[in-house]
Amino acid sequence: MSPVLSGMRLDGISAHAPAEVWSNARVAARLRLERIRMRSRSGGRLSPEQAKLFETSDRWVRRFIGFTQRHFCREGEGTVDLAARAARQLFERSGVSASDIDAIVVGSVTPSYLYSPPDAALLQHELGIPVWRGPAPREIVGADVSLACSSWVASLLFCYALIRAGLARRIVLIGADRMSAAINWCDRSFATVLGDAGTATLCTAVPEEEDWFSPSQFWSWLDGSQAQMICTPAGGSRRPTLTPEEIEAGEHRLAMDGAAVRRILVPFVGGPAIDAALAKAGWRMEDLDLVTLHEANLTLNESIVTAWRKRGLRGRVLNALGRFGNTTSASIPLALAMNPEDLSIGRKFGLFGFGGGLSACFAFGTIRHPLRAWSNLGPAEGAVSPGNERDG
Amino acid sequence: MSPVLSGMRLDGISAHAPAEVWSNARVAARLRLERIRMRSRSGGRLSPEQAKLFETSDRWVRRFIGFTQRHFCREGEGTVDLAARAARQLFERSGVSASDIDAIVVGSVTPSYLYSPPDAALLQHELGIPVWRGPAPREIVGADVSLACSSWVASLLFCYALIRAGLARRIVLIGADRMSAAINWCDRSFATVLGDAGTATLCTAVPEEEDWFSPSQFWSWLDGSQAQMICTPAGGSRRPTLTPEEIEAGEHRLAMDGAAVRRILVPFVGGPAIDAALAKAGWRMEDLDLVTLHEANLTLNESIVTAWRKRGLRGRVLNALGRFGNTTSASIPLALAMNPEDLSIGRKFGLFGFGGGLSACFAFGTIRHPLRAWSNLGPAEGAVSPGNERDG
Numbered sequence: 001m002s003p004v005l006s007g008m009r010l011d012g013i014s015a016h017a018p019a020e021v022w023s024n025a026r027v028a029a030r031l032r033l034e035r036i037r038m039r040s041r042s043g044g045r046l047s048p049e050q051a052k053l054f055e056t057s058d059r060w061v062r063r064f065i066g067f068t069q070r071h072f073c074r075e076g077e078g079t080v081d082l083a084a085r086a087a088r089q090l091f092e093r094s095g096v097s098a099s100d101i102d103a104i105v106v107g108s109v110t111p112s113y114l115y116s117p118p119d120a121a122l123l124q125h126e127l128g129i130p131v132w133r134g135p136a137p138r139e140i141v142g143a144d145v146s147l148a149c150s151s152w153v154a155s156l157l158f159c160y161a162l163i164r165a166g167l168a169r170r171i172v173l174i175g176a177d178r179m180s181a182a183i184n185w186c187d188r189s190f191a192t193v194l195g196d197a198g199t200a201t202l203c204t205a206v207p208e209e210e211d212w213f214s215p216s217q218f219w220s221w222l223d224g225s226q227a228q229m230i231c232t233p234a235g236g237s238r239r240p241t242l243t244p245e246e247i248e249a250g251e252h253r254l255a256m257d258g259a260a261v262r263r264i265l266v267p268f269v270g271g272p273a274i275d276a277a278l279a280k281a282g283w284r285m286e287d288l289d290l291v292t293l294h295e296a297n298l299t300l301n302e303s304i305v306t307a308w309r310k311r312g313l314r315g316r317v318l319n320a321l322g323r324f325g326n327t328t329s330a331s332i333p334l335a336l337a338m339n340p341e342d343l344s345i346g347r348k349f350g351l352f353g354f355g356g357g358l359s360a361c362f363a364f365g366t367i368r369h370p371l372r373a374w375s376n377l378g379p380a381e382g383a384v385s386p387g388n389e390r391d392g
Numbered sequence: 393m394s395p396v397l398s399g400m401r402l403d404g405i406s407a408h409a410p411a412e413v414w415s416n417a418r419v420a421a422r423l424r425l426e427r428i429r430m431r432s433r434s435g436g437r438l439s440p441e442q443a444k445l446f447e448t449s450d451r452w453v454r455r456f457i458g459f460t461q462r463h464f465c466r467e468g469e470g471t472v473d474l475a476a477r478a479a480r481q482l483f484e485r486s487g488v489s490a491s492d493i494d495a496i497v498v499g500s501v502t503p504s505y506l507y508s509p510p511d512a513a514l515l516q517h518e519l520g521i522p523v524w525r526g527p528a529p530r531e532i533v534g535a536d537v538s539l540a541c542s543s544w545v546a547s548l549l550f551c552y553a554l555i556r557a558g559l560a561r562r563i564v565l566i567g568a569d570r571m572s573a574a575i576n577w578c579d580r581s582f583a584t585v586l587g588d589a590g591t592a593t594l595c596t597a598v599p600e601e602e603d604w605f606s607p608s609q610f611w612s613w614l615d616g617s618q619a620q621m622i623c624t625p626a627g628g629s630r631r632p633t634l635t636p637e638e639i640e641a642g643e644h645r646l647a648m649d650g651a652a653v654r655r656i657l658v659p660f661v662g663g664p665a666i667d668a669a670l671a672k673a674g675w676r677m678e679d680l681d682l683v684t685l686h687e688a689n690l691t692l693n694e695s696i697v698t699a700w701r702k703r704g705l706r707g708r709v710l711n712a713l714g715r716f717g718n719t720t721s722a723s724i725p726l727a728l729a730m731n732p733e734d735l736s737i738g739r740k741f742g743l744f745g746f747g748g749g750l751s752a753c754f755a756f757g758t759i760r761h762p763l764r765a766w767s768n769l770g771p772a773e774g775a776v777s778p779g780n781e782r783d784g
Binding site for chain 1: 558620
């Protein structure tokens with residue numbers, strides 16, 4: 001470990017989504033089935049408000065959320081399986097060996113196991129990262145990092161801190177979530193939104209003068225006063241024990257006040273948050289060639305991008321085209337991996353995580369070395385990302 | 393933010409345990425009650441192996457685990473409540489203002505809420521850390537960090553990385569767990585061990601020449617090949633849905649193969665792990681004035697300390713005397729806060745997290761500034777910590 005400061009580059013981004021595709025129509029059908037079950041359990045009575053929670057359609061989801069489909073894991077597959085597939089693809093395609101890795105940082109809100117074991121440890125084994133060097137244990141740094149929808153950019157910030165401080169030199173940064181595990185099938189609000197995906201990004205130390213980032217190019221924000229807006233009522237340590245009725249009602253699954261999210265987050269991210277982050281970095285909206293927002297909801301993101309366009313944004317918006325749903329910790333690297341042709345040297349990018357907590361974590365950087373990206377998902381052929389009017 | 397490297401000092405350590413004390417006898421009685429319940433549910437039949445899982449006594453726990461009691465939260469209290477009380481005590485006693493804090497790093501394996509909101513965001517609000525500075529949002533860095541029993545030292549490492557890289561200057565580092573939420577009352581293995589506590593430690597940037605640490609003074613290790621040794625079978629993203637029978641059996645609660653933990657972790661931490669960490673730091677066993685091990689189990693820790701004594705350890709072992717159980721992410725700062733008189737300038741310390749994953753995270757440092765510590769727990773009066781023979 002050198003006592004001098006290092007910079008960080010991204011060497012490669014790999015994304016994986018499980019094979020099973022759920023169309024909006026299939027989600028709507030599942031919600032109808034759950035309504036029938038719930039009605040029979042409640043003796044045939046559902047209030048109009050209750051019944052409404054099960055109602056959706058392909059047309060409604062496309063119009064108000066912007067998603068066309070999402071991928072779901074099979075039973076028995078969790079975050080570690082998504083992450084391991086993405087990381088193996090990263091190693092195979094990049095030629096990097098597992099033995100080159102000295103740290104594993106896992107951004108996720110859906111740990112494969114409660115309490116223990118952590119996914120960072122599971123991935124050491126899944127990926128064959130050596131733990132011994134002759135008779136001595138080989139150091140591997142790592143942990144699981146969680147910050148709701150901002151988990152990936154927060155994890156990127158930790159990777160940057162580790163590398164810059166000389167505590168790691170080659171990190172596999174995971175952003176992976178099996179969000180289908182968090183769906184309450186008695187509530188359309190997240191059932192129409194969430195999807196499963198895993199990503200792996202290689203973060204490598206470079207000399208300081210080649211740094212893609214700088215400390216001033218990260219910006220973070222926490223506001224717990226609005227925590228109930230995106231919240232799982234039970235199952236955490238504040239309310240660990242649920243009755244069978246609460247389980248039936250999905251109290252241990254994620255819930256959202258979608259209207260409040262739109263009312264609070266769109267103007268905040270669209271205005272004061274981006275202004276504060278740009279001011280800290282000394283960047284202007286016009287500097288950004290590429291922006292990728294956490295794919296919370298494409299219509300919500302379009303509202304933010306519209307506000308940014310008015311503030312001078314001319315760059316391209318890279319997203320996953322609504323084909324994977326909101327994959328939480330995977331969304332930003334997934335969108336980058338779907339648009340590899342845009343990741344050319346010299347481009348300045350902005351990565352924007354925001355959501356539950358409330359939280360926000362932004363990063364600005366400049367691509368200074370070749371950045372390759374791979375997915376098992378096929379290219380985003382022929383499609384034009386919403387908000388990219390200048391490419392239209 | 394300065395472009396030069398910073399060092400880090402610890403300014404104060406605050407520990408809080410909830411009021412309700414559970415003696416070993418009370419734990420044993422609760423297990424007996426659960427056995428009766430289980431027997432009546434299973435039609436009166438329990439195999440001898442099943443019945444044994446409910447058997448314990450004060451004498452057995454004192455002898456084989458070394459704990460005398462632990463503190464448990466009341467219903468409705470979670471990790472965030474333990475953490476907030478510890479942090480408020482830290483602010484009150486140290487005179488530091490919430491408005492001085494620019495980052496919140498939460499080490500915990502028992503998040504207050506599944507998926508969202510993260511405890512880091514909740515604590516912003518609970519502690520009144522300002523989110524606005526006039527019309528502009530004020531930056532607050534943070535996330536929740538999880539690495540089983542190594543969570544606190546892993547979080548300390550992230551704090552060091554943030555400060556050294558110039559990404560934060562004054563961090564409140566939380567180590568808190570409501571481990572009672574993770575207890576399977578059908579299995580004595582963790583029921584006799586776990587306890588609840590919250591801690592808050594102030595990590596402050598100092599000029600590099602006053603650094604208590606260095607990158608070489610941290611050492612980390614992950615080994616997922618033994619992940620099943622300390623594991624929660626269900627409830628995570630790999631197996632999110634449980635039957636009522638699985639819930640009855642506590643499949644969503646933490647389980648441990650205690651014999652394997654002792655067989656694998658004692659020789660590893662007692663030998664190759666400490667050797668690798670010392671070699672990296674360029675320290676010798678003889679250099680350590682103070683050591684604090686994650687209080688997994690005091691008799692297990694004594695075995696490790698015995699191995700270290702043979703390797704030359706002469707320093708004092710600071711622990712919480714078995715009065716709080718295994719509080720996971722709180723255990724190390726809790727032990728420090730119970731022994732404030734030992735934290736004098738010039739002392740060299742070693743902090744040792746190890747456990748589930750498997751994982752280990754060690755830190756060596758030198759106290760170079762006044763370090764105060766507070767708890768709501770009373771001093772460790774008159775008691776002699778096991779392993780401190782030279783003080784006997």
